[in-house]
Amino acid sequence: MQKPTGAHALVRRTHEDRVLRALQANGAMSRGEIAAVVGLSRTTLSEITGNLLQRGAIIVVDTDAARRGGSGRPAERLALDPASAQFMGVDFGHRRVHVVVADASHEIMVSGSVRYHDTASWQTRTELALELVDRLSSQAGVRYGALQGIGIGVPGPYPAPEGLGRSHSAPGATILRPAPDGVDVAFAERFDAPVIVDNNTRLAALAEAITGAGSVADLLYVRLADGVGGGLVIGGQLVTGSTGLAGELGHVTVEPVGRPCRCGKRGCLETVASVPGILATCWEFGLRLDGPAALADAVARQHPVAERVLREAAAALGRVLGAATMTLNPAKVVIGGEIARLSPVLVEQVAATLAGELFPIAAAGPLVEAARLSDEDGALGALAAVFHNSPLLAKYPETADVKDRLDGSDPTPERAAHVRS
Amino acid sequence: MQKPTGAHALVRRTHEDRVLRALQANGAMSRGEIAAVVGLSRTTLSEITGNLLQRGAIIVVDTDAARRGGSGRPAERLALDPASAQFMGVDFGHRRVHVVVADASHEIMVSGSVRYHDTASWQTRTELALELVDRLSSQAGVRYGALQGIGIGVPGPYPAPEGLGRSHSAPGATILRPAPDGVDVAFAERFDAPVIVDNNTRLAALAEAITGAGSVADLLYVRLADGVGGGLVIGGQLVTGSTGLAGELGHVTVEPVGRPCRCGKRGCLETVASVPGILATCWEFGLRLDGPAALADAVARQHPVAERVLREAAAALGRVLGAATMTLNPAKVVIGGEIARLSPVLVEQVAATLAGELFPIAAAGPLVEAARLSDEDGALGALAAVFHNSPLLAKYPETADVKDRLDGSDPTPERAAHVRS
Numbered sequence: 034m035q036k037p038t039g040a041h042a043l044v045r046r047t048h049e050d051r052v053l054r055a056l057q058a059n060g061a062m063s064r065g066e067i068a069a070v071v072g073l074s075r076t077t078l079s080e081i082t083g084n085l086l087q088r089g090a091i092i093v094v095d096t097d098a099a100r101r102g103g104s105g106r107p108a109e110r111l112a113l114d115p116a117s118a119q120f121m122g123v124d125f126g127h128r129r130v131h132v133v134v135a136d137a138s139h140e141i142m143v144s145g146s147v148r149y150h151d152t153a154s155w156q157t158r159t160e161l162a163l164e165l166v167d168r169l170s171s172q173a174g175v176r177y178g179a180l181q182g183i184g185i186g187v188p189g190p191y192p193a194p195e196g197l198g199r200s201h202s203a204p205g206a207t208i209l210r211p212a213p214d215g216v217d218v219a220f221a222e223r224f225d226a227p228v229i230v231d232n233n234t235r236l237a238a239l240a241e242a243i244t245g246a247g248s249v250a251d252l253l254y255v256r257l258a259d260g261v262g263g264g265l266v267i268g269g270q271l272v273t274g275s276t277g278l279a280g281e282l283g284h285v286t287v288e289p290v291g292r293p294c295r296c297g298k299r300g301c302l303e304t305v306a307s308v309p310g311i312l313a314t315c316w317e318f319g320l321r322l323d324g325p326a327a328l329a330d331a332v333a334r335q336h337p338v339a340e341r342v343l344r345e346a347a348a349a350l351g352r353v354l355g356a357a358t359m360t361l362n363p364a365k366v367v368i369g370g371e372i373a374r375l376s377p378v379l380v381e382q383v384a385a386t387l388a389g390e391l392f393p394i395a396a397a398g399p400l401v402e403a404a405r406l407s408d409e410d411g412a413l414g415a416l417a418a419v420f421h422n423s424p425l426l427a428k429y430p431e432t433a434d435v436k437d438r439l440d441g442s443d444p445t446p447e448r449a450a451h452v453r454s
Numbered sequence: 455m456q457k458p459t460g461a462h463a464l465v466r467r468t469h470e471d472r473v474l475r476a477l478q479a480n481g482a483m484s485r486g487e488i489a490a491v492v493g494l495s496r497t498t499l500s501e502i503t504g505n506l507l508q509r510g511a512i513i514v515v516d517t518d519a520a521r522r523g524g525s526g527r528p529a530e531r532l533a534l535d536p537a538s539a540q541f542m543g544v545d546f547g548h549r550r551v552h553v554v555v556a557d558a559s560h561e562i563m564v565s566g567s568v569r570y571h572d573t574a575s576w577q578t579r580t581e582l583a584l585e586l587v588d589r590l591s592s593q594a595g596v597r598y599g600a601l602q603g604i605g606i607g608v609p610g611p612y613p614a615p616e617g618l619g620r621s622h623s624a625p626g627a628t629i630l631r632p633a634p635d636g637v638d639v640a641f642a643e644r645f646d647a648p649v650i651v652d653n654n655t656r657l658a659a660l661a662e663a664i665t666g667a668g669s670v671a672d673l674l675y676v677r678l679a680d681g682v683g684g685g686l687v688i689g690g691q692l693v694t695g696s697t698g699l700a701g702e703l704g705h706v707t708v709e710p711v712g713r714p715c716r717c718g719k720r721g722c723l724e725t726v727a728s729v730p731g732i733l734a735t736c737w738e739f740g741l742r743l744d745g746p747a748a749l750a751d752a753v754a755r756q757h758p759v760a761e762r763v764l765r766e767a768a769a770a771l772g773r774v775l776g777a778a779t780m781t782l783n784p785a786k787v788v789i790g791g792e793i794a795r796l797s798p799v800l801v802e803q804v805a806a807t808l809a810g811e812l813f814p815i816a817a818a819g820p821l822v823e824a825a826r827l828s829d830e831d832g833a834l835g836a837l838a839a840v841f842h843n844s845p846l847l848a849k850y851p852e853t854a855d856v857k858d859r860l861d862g863s864d865p866t867p868e869r870a871a872h873v874r875s
Contacts, residue, residue, distance in 0.1 A: 251696045265781070267688055274783025275672045276817040285777045286811055297814040356706045356774065357781050360686070362695025390707055393718040396697040 048073060048081050053090070056113045058421050060139030061094045063108040082111060089114055094138055112138035119179045120419045123162060123220070124186040124233050124411030127151045127259065130162040131412040132169065134177065139420070143169040144409070159219045180226045182422075184415030185216060186233030192277040229418050231271065235280055236414025238264025239271050240406055241367045243417055249364040253357055253399070255282050255350065257372035261303040261310075267361065271418070282357065283307070287349040302353050306346040308372060314342045325371060332375045343375065347382035354383065355390025358399055369404030377403075469494060469502050474511065477534045479842050481560030482515045484529035503532060510535055515559055533559035540600045541840045544583060544641070545607040545654050545832030548572045548680065551583040552833040553590065555598065560841070564590040565830070580640045601647045603843075605836030606637060607654030613698040650839050656692050656701055657835025659685025661827055662788045664838055670785040674778055674820070676703050676771065678793035682724040682731075688782065692839070703778065704728070708770040723774050727767040729793060735763045746792060753796045764796065768803035775804065776811025779820055790825030798824075 051071040056062060059070070068078045085091045091111050098107035115136035124131040131146040147165045149158055170176060217228045238254035252266040261283025265272040272279045283303035284296050291300025292313065304310045308325050315322055315331075320338040322328050331339035354366055366387065368380055384401035391397040406413060472492040477483060480491070489499045506512045512532050519528035536557035545552040552567040568586045570579055591597060638649045659675035673687040682704025686693040693700045704724035705717050712721025713734065725731045729746050736743055736752075741759040743749050752760035775787055787808065789801055805822035812818040827834060 249696070263781070267693055268691065270689065272688055272782065275670070275785035275820070276783060278783040278813065278818055279781065281780050281783075281813070284813060285780045286773070298811075352707070353777065356777050359702050359706045360684070360700065360778050360781065361693065362697060362699040362702075364696035390719075392699070392702070392705060397699055399696070 045081070045084075048077065049085060052078070052081050052085065053113065056091065056111065057118075057137065060420075061110040061112040063097055063110050065108060067111065086111075090117065092138075114138075115140060117179065118181040119177055120181060120416055121166075121177070121183045121220075121224070121226075122186075122412040122414070122416030122419065123183065124236070124409075124415060125158055125162070125188065125216070126233065126411065127188055130158060130165065131409060132162060132165055133409065133412045133416055134166075134169070134175070134180075135416055137179075137181075142175055143173045144412075145169050146408075155216055159216050163219065163223060177224060180224045182419040183220050183224060183226050183228045184236070184417075184419040185220060185228060185230045186236040186411040186415045187216070187230060188233055190277045190281070191230060191232040191235075192273075229415070229422055231273070231415070231418060232262075232264070232277075232280070233411035233414070234262035235264035235271050235273075236418060237369060237404075237406070237410035238266050238280070238367070238414070239417050240410045240414035241369070241404055242266040242269070242365075244406065244413065247365070247400075251361065251363040252365045252367060253282075253354065253361060253363045254280075254367045254369065254404075255354065256370035256404075257306050257308075257346075257350075257368065258370040259308055261301075261307050261370075265361065265363075282353055285353045285356075287353060302349060305349050306372065311342055311346055311372065314346070315339060318342065329375055340378070343372075343379055344382050346372070347379045348386045351383040351386025352390060354401075355387045358387060358391060358397075362397070363399050365400045365402065367402050367404050369406070369410065373403050466502070466505075469498065470506060473499070473502050473506065474534065477512065477532065478539075478558065481841075482531040482533040484518055484531050486529060488532065507532075511538065513559075535559075536561060538600065539602040540598055541602060541837055542587075542598070542604045542641075542645070542647075543607075543833040543835070543837030543840065544604065545657070545830075545836060546579055546583070546609065546637070547654065547832065548609055551579060551586065552830060553583065553586055554830065554833045554837055555587075555590070555596070555601075556837055558600075558602075563596055564594045565833075566590050567829075576637055580637050584640065584644060598645060601645045603840040604641050604645060604647050604649045605657070605838075605840040606641065606649060606651045607657040607832040607836045608637070608651060609654055611698050611702070612651060612653040612656075613694075650836070650843055652692065652694070652836070652839060653683075653685070653698075653701070654832035654835070655683035656685035656694075657839060658790060658825075658827070658831035659687050659701070659788070659835070660692050660838050661831045661835035662790070662825055663687040663690075663786075665827065665834065668786070668821075672782065672784040673786045673788060674703075674775060674782060674784045675701075675788045675790065675825075676775065677791035677825075678727050678729075678767075678771070678789065679791040680729055682722075682728050682791075686782065686784075703774055706774045706777075708774060723770060726770050727793065732763055732767055732793065735767070736760060739763065750796055761799070764793075764800055765803050767793070768800045769807045772804040772807025773811060775822075776808045779808060779812060779818075783818070784820050786821045786823065788823055788825050790827070790831065794824050 051073070052067060055067055055070045062070070064075065064078055064082060067082070068075050071078070073081070082091065086093070090113070092114050093109045094112045095110050096107035097110055115138040118137040119142065120135050122133045128151050129146050129148045133144045134142045136142055145165055145168070147161050149161055217230050221228045234254070234256050237256065238252060241254055242249055242252040250266070250269045253263070254265070255261065255263045263280040263282035265280050284294065284298065284301045286298065286300050287302050287305060288300030292304040293299050294301040294304050305314060308328070312322055312328060315328070315338055318338045320331065320336065322331055328339065332343060358366065368383060373379055380401060380403045387401060388398060404410065473488060476488055476491045483491070485496065485499055485503060488503070489496050492499070494502070503512065507514070511534070513535050514530045515533045516531050517528035518531055536559040539558040540563065541556050543554045549572050550567050550569045554565045555563045557563055566586055568582050570582055638651050642649045655675070655677050658677065659673060662675055663670055663673040671687070671690045674684070676682065676684045684701040684703030686701050705715065705719065705722045707719065707721050708723050708726060709721030713725040714720050715722040715725050726735060729749070733743055733749060736749070736759055739759045741752065741757065743752055749760065753764060779787065789804060794800055801822060801824045808822060809819060825831065
């Protein structure tokens with residue numbers, strides 16, 4: 034093949050970059066999907082992909098036969114050469130860290146988690162996470178020689194605004210955790226790769242927006258667990274806000290004279306729709322439950338107090354999400370966290386209350402769904418953030434030499450591993 | 455000057471494009487500001503601007519002496535050659551259309567408005583607007599030979615979602631106006647220029663976000679007038695929503711058993727904080743006012759009922775904006791429209807109520823301000839949308855021939871005109 038020179042080479046390179054970037058962001062795609070995303074004609078695209086295939090920069094992974102309905106010839110799906118890059122997603126929860134590593138074709142290579150106590154320091158958490166990464170590597174026979182980017186999810190507002198962090202001394206203010214200083218540096222130094230950090234509920238929102246068949250550009254996400262957190266995806270981008278506080282749906286006031294909240298306000302959504310909030314309300318109505326398991330049991334037995342408290346929490350959530358939906362007009366509203374998994378009644382009640390808050394026309398209403406992802410959502414969201422934001426590999430192979438450049442990445446399917454400590 | 459060729463020329467061209475695009479989006483800037491925005495070194499930038507100045511593509515408009523405080527040598531401010539392009543902003547309100555035309559350096563060349571009845575058809579409105587444009591042109595001796603883009607603001611949700619528009623027959627549903635079919639086509643054909651259309655309250659939000667010294671990337675805007683509308687700017691971009699309904703803060707429920715709203719719901723913010731809503735509440739408390747002028751008079755006289763009703767409307771607005779602020783974490787909240795101009799008490803009360811809805815830390819609180827712009831905000835926002843979104847002139851002058859290409863644009867300051875019919 035004659036090597037084009039000058040302006041023509043630059044233009045071809047720009048087209049190649051767009052194709053590679055689309056594959057990096059979206060994983061495997063058919064030529065038709067790529068052409069639509071990058072805005073090239075099918076003819077030009079075929080020339081570009083032919084060249085990339087020849088050089089081994091991309092590969093044919095499968096056809097879309099399994100996904101497409103109806104007749105017609107199945108289309109090949111292309112992806113970045115899996116061995117050309119690796120991406121890591123790390124999610125530090127209050128009580129465990131979850132790690133996933135994917136290859137350039139978005140296939141998960143290894144995945145696992147390790148628990149810690151919720152009082153563990155950031156140094157301890159970081160050390161446990163790095164040990165987990167090593168253990169996953171040795172168990173699966175995978176090395177991270179082509180790691181291109183690391184996404185890290187952390188609990189609490191990020192970037193931590195002034196007034197939060199170490200110096201904050203509000204009693205019991207557990208959302209106001211120390212900023213995880215050094216966790217990004219530790220990972221960047223260990224793997225010599227760029228690191229993105231964001232709030233893990235926000236990353237979960239991104240994961241819900243882009244995974245699966247029904248990916249949407251505008252999504253509102255709320256998670257009901259020990260606390261109530263939220264995240265917004267607008268125009269396909271995570272919204273951080275001017276001081277890192279966007280998405281704090283759990284601290285919208287729903288009862289002006291309600292219970293005190295750990296944030297210092299009173300009657301926040303979190304005081305009625307988190308696990309502790311629901312347990313406290315059950316207690317007020319004479320139903321004494323000693324934890325989430327007992328709550329799940331009471332809901333499963335259709336205990337009338339538990340059912341009513343759950344419905345009222347859902348109605349409060351529906352009003353908050355209704356106001357947010359009028360403001361943002363998202364295509365989808367997703368409810369995650371352990372409370373969302375207790376009963377389908379919750380999502381049904383949220384959807385019903387939310388509908389009453391909207392313009393009485395069909396176009397105003399978003400889909401309201403339970404989260405599709407579970408505990409892995411933060412880590413997958415961190416991965417997604419990296420796929421979308423990493424610079425394209427600076428030295429993408431001009432020739433089929435990528436395999437030589439990488440040491441130790443074993444391209445067989447058996448390398449996948451899943452560890453849970 | 456020797457003409458560079460090949461790859462070097464392409465790179466230089468790319469740098470030039472970034473500089474020209476920054477000037478198109480932001481108007482006059484110092485070299486330091488340009489370097490910061492486009493991410494070039496001062497040295498590279500000086501080379502680029504020197505070349506553009508020599509070719510007449512950009513000019514020195516003034517120095518920043520008037521704007522900067524303190525000492526130091528004033529910096530020259532550069533702008534696109536004013537005659538190289540023109541941009542038009544058109545705002546169709548319920549009762550008037552406002553037109554502004556600016557040159558490439560963002561100087562307003564002509565500006566004016568013409569009234570119509572609020573039942574006027576879109577055909578009539580469009581004809582009146584085009585007549586106004588002609589009248590402004592002939593009065594100021596300006597021709598629109600270099601018009602590069604037109605922004606048009608329209609009332610009501612845009613794009614009009616399914617279920618709105620002509621076929622909608624809800625009685626009294628004045629927000630559900632017909633989509634302004636053809637207005638974009640009429641302007642595009644008349645001026646042979648691309649047209650952007652958006653909701654005019656949203657465009658006003660963009661104008662508030664980017665005009666003046668304190669431009670912000672994240673802003674929440676609400677307008678209190680005959681209705682209550684809103685707009686969001688997030689990350690410097692207008693938010694449209696998945697079906698064109700984003701920003702409808704006026705239809706967030708504030709009183710579940712309140713007055714019926716024209717949208718079909720009950721107790722929307724609009725029923726308590728619009729002009730008709732405030733008049734109706736005053737009436738309920740025995741103060742009969744026959745219109746906005748009488749309301750303004752009662753407020754000026756500090757009538758206790760008018761003051762209390764205004765404060766309660768402001769408190770309701772503060773709660774809605776508080777929840778939206780918890781969700782979006784904007785840097786600024788702006789309140790516009792005729793109600794906002796009645797008394798400083800309104801903005802003060804909104805700010806106080808809003809503060810009570812936020813995390814009790816400084817970083818949570820946005821600036822809360824009355825709108826800086828007035829009736830011209832929609833047209834200026836339409837202009838801003840065009841400045842930001844128009845493709846860079848396809849045939850930007852390679853040599854100083856731009857003056858020859860344009861006919862009739864008189865580069866003297868006297869060309870400015872302002873007409874109000």
